[in-house]
Amino acid sequence: MYKINLVVNEKEVYYTHRSDSTAFSSRSVMTPGGKLELWQLNMVNREWMPDLTVPVDYCDNYGICGPYGSCSTSTFPNCECLKGFELKSSLEVNPYNSTSGCRRSRPLDCGDGEGFVKFSSMKLPDTQNAVYDGSMSLRECEIVCKDNCSCTAYANPNMTTSGVGCLRWFGDLIDVRVYALNEQDLYVRQAAFELSGKVNTLNFERVYSSYNHCYNFSLFL
Incomplete structure (x- = not known):
């Protein structure tokens, strides 16, 4: 039986995998091009067979959309x-080269009106600038994060443990992506003005559409 286990503690977050079968062998290979290949040994002909290669798609590339993208x-x-959030540079309109990322549309002021916006079905950001507490509930995690002006987001990475576990980020959120079949929620700190619902946020798609319109127009000049 092949088992995958998520390990979360105060120092790191990582996956482990193992097989209970003695007739199973696998290996991992990092290619010169930066791809990770997983191979399984065919126990009949003793040949190595490719099992998985990552990155699988465009969004698997690390930090491809930049901070807060x-x-x-x-x-x-x-x-x-x-x-x-909005694009850091209005001149960056290439949807396949967006690593400069985004910035807040409105700055934080650590006021009472600040809160969090919930993003569902997400891959959590890189945890290099995050801390973990395994004893907090999701509600306790929200309170602690809100009380610290440097806390930019929080989440419960242990979806199978009845909401216990608090992961908090301090600084930019890097390497966020949408997973349609994932139930992971990410709560991102927002200014009071954003929570009022009065702002019409800017995104890459609208910027690209505007650029495309201007480009087509220039062909007739």
């Missing part, structure tokens, strides 16, 4: 800014 393979362009 979200990648989705079901949309075009693949990158767009999270709600409450």
